[in-house]
Amino acid sequence: MGPFVKNAWYAAAWNHEVSADTPLARTILNEPLVLFRDTAGKVVVLEDRCCHRHLPLSEGKVIGDILQCGYHGLEFDSTGACVKVPGQTKVPPGGRVRTWPVLEKYQYVWVWMGDPSKADESLLPDWQVMDDPGWAVVKGDPPFHIPCHYELFNDNLLDLSHLAYVHIKNIGTSAVPDFPIVTTRGENTVRMIRWILDSAPAPLYERFGGFTDNIDRWQYAEAMVPSFNTVRVGCLPAGCGAQAGDHPDDIARGPGGREGQGFEFYNLNAITPETENSTWYFYAHSRNFALDDPEMDEEFRVGLRGAFQDDVDILAAQQMNMDRHAHNPKDWIDINVDGPGLALRKMVGEALASEV
Template sequence: MPATRIACKQCVHGNVRPESARRAQSERSKEPRMFIKNTWYVAGWDKEIPAEGMFSRTIIGVPVVMYRKEDGSIVALEDRCCHRGAPLSVGRREGDCIRCMYHGLKFDSAGRCIEAPAQERIAPQAKVRKFPIVEQHRWVWIWMGDPENADPSLIPDTQWLDHPEWRSLDGYIHYDVNYLLICDNLLDFSHLPFVHPTTLGGSEDYAAVRPKVERIDGGVRITRWAINTEAPAFAKAVKDYPGKVDRWNIYNFTIPAILLMDSGMSPTGTGAPAGVRVDAAEFRGCQAITPETENSTHYFFAHPHNFAIDKPEVTASIHQSVVTAFDEDREIISAQQRSLELEPSFKMMPFSIDAALSQFRWAVNQKLEEEAAASARR
């Protein structure tokens, strides 16, 4: 079993002993996927769901087909015909319905089979699963668990994605790694000067800053201040900072894997730590990590800014710096995954800087255990 899968399993079952790793790997196909179900995941950007046609994406191991009804609302169904398992996404739209183009079954927007060639009677169990879906502030959110628990008020506020006083461009990256490795990366910004020296990093003194980590409902809140430090390259490219700055990164990281961040910098000594933001470059980072499978992940992001919003070249420059930096993250995390897969018994050594990582994994563990216990009671 690759080390990343062991890490996921440890959340629920404890350590996998080195002598049992080979046996665990051979039995992996018998194990259930360990994903939280009763939570809102980002399924895509609103522009990805076409007015006509269909869009398919796998989320926590489940294929999902999405499309817009004639009134513009989005439907999300399991992308697997109940008859022979053919993908509905390679079928045909017929108004607000989908016809499977293998044997011709037709499904309505509730997932019910309403027509089948040569069938006078259609059994009521002939249906495909429908998922609750909410379109809000440019992101399309999907609930993969019990539909009765799908409370839209639980969706995090990402208002900056379409707020008239903020500007950003849409971002998406596909990873061939377990989603928890990406979470680890985002929960410890001490890597910034080393992985992103020419984009988001800044000087190496930023890595020595000890962040404040607080547990919040469903995750952690991280506060990191670097006083009298160099402005990172991406900020220098769009805003003139002749001297050093006071830099902050304050963000919530919550289940399933949503990062909402207040970040920025002001000239040193102008009062930013006290809440006075003079000549500041402010950002509201929105990032969502959605597992595709155990070892592949969807990564949605944007980095809204509230200065120079009438200059699209500034927005483009910021976005490109973020894209370049996130590609750098993907390179090192993918290399990490390959390294871990070579030694399934490898156990990561925790350092004090890993406090946020440990607390978030604890929160994931608690949620998985709750869902497992609820499932066992049924």
């Protein structure tokens, strides 16, 4: 488990977590950050360490466009410059804290952790579905804080065969591992797709879609370096012609048309390393049915948070055991379902090498 990719966006917070009233502390890639909003509503990201005696600035307070240190009252503006030292007229040399590029999009606050001149909005995942009125969105709030290395979660999200074992009570069925996966690699993405044809619906599929007979189900996951993952899952009644291509966008309408026969939802995952052995997990769900249904929102919120808590428990136990036994990657064996995760690990390694 090596260092982190710096030249990338990372989810730092949900947009509603950052306010003009209380500074928010969050550590990303071992860097302590403090986030707040100025009077124009713009998010500011500063180093969470006063340049005087290193008290976390998150222990201070927001005063208009200024963040005031809670120890001796030094004041910092949005550029990180110290603009006031109580009791004296001049700010000493070095009176500054570091800042990072920040962007709000898709209801997330994103921070660029590397060279500011390379910050590029096009390197964000395409998650327009978060703002599309044709989809209902439920956010995982608050984000999970997980005691594991972030690449363990990358592996987890690209290996959906684990649904048959970890999630058998909600989103998995025993048939999942029996169907093969197809893995493809793009410029900075890894894509995995699996078709689960003519099989029994998982418990949550019965609950959300009312399915009792067999279904044709798809699992599609696309991971983007370093740690974004878009999962699309859905189903149609078995025999409706679901499998028309190698991408969910290719799904045929089938005999009698697709509309109203099945459903699809997105699981949008932003995995943010905090330290080598701790990770922030931001997730959201978008669905194309029951758009104005608060009860369904709550079903998704409770049901899927419970499912992801199972993942969190697995990953925490995995990391604990790796730490206990001085983990060496050479001790692992690889099986077929590891292909997408191994491809992403290779791409992350290439991104790290390009930054040296």
